[in-house]
Amino acid sequence: MWWVHNGLSGSVACLVAIKNLLTIVAHAGLMRMIPFVPLILLTACDTPGPGFSGAPAVKVVEAGTSFTLRRRGNFVEAIRTSSHMLPKFEDVARNAGVATQAQTGCRADWVLGDPTMMTIGLECDGHRAPPLPRRKHTLFCEYFDAGQGALDLECIRA
Numbered sequence: 001m002w003w004v005h006n007g008l009s010g011s012v013a014c015l016v017a018i019k020n021l022l023t024i025v026a027h028a029g030l031m032r033m034i035p036f037v038p039l040i041l042l043t044a045c046d047t048p049g050p051g052f053s054g055a056p057a058v059k060v061v062e063a064g065t066s067f068t069l070r071r072r073g074n075f076v077e078a079i080r081t082s083s084h085m086l087p088k089f090e091d092v093a094r095n096a097g098v099a100t101q102a103q104t105g106c107r108a109d110w111v112l113g114d115p116t117m118m119t120i121g122l123e124c125d126g127h128r129a130p131p132l133p134r135r136k137h138t139l140f141c142e143y144f145d146a147g148q149g150a151l152d153l154e155c156i157r158a
Helices: 010-027 031-044 089-104
Strands: 002-005 057-062 065-072 075-080 107-113 117-123 138-147 150-157
Touching: 057 089, 065 089, 075 089, 075 107, 089 107, 089 117
Parallel strands: none
Antiparallel strands: 002 138, 057 065, 065 075, 075 117, 107 117, 138 150
């Protein structure tokens, strides 16, 4: 189960993209293309979120976890690019905060998101960190085996 802030996050968006792409490939009769689907999706799952496109990407590793960091003002977007089986948000967020502090020289005041994509508020040069963003949507999502090798994703708004 993931805790998703502000709509679909990286984890959910990637799972939805995988499900949709596999459905399209199967319906188009292109089953021989399935081995290439993970390669296509891996390039899409490191794209910046809203507000961070165009920001320079910095690749860092902290405690064995790889991240792509993008900074806009006192906000940093951290996308986990290493593969870990069901990591705990607290562990990934701690590593993302430490990596962000080392990269920016600012103090990471708060971290929001899920184990794949996080937004970090920075306290820099004596200025306070920005307030936590208002959460428009909080979704709790689970995926289920839908049979015949398919996954089904169910989300509820909290």
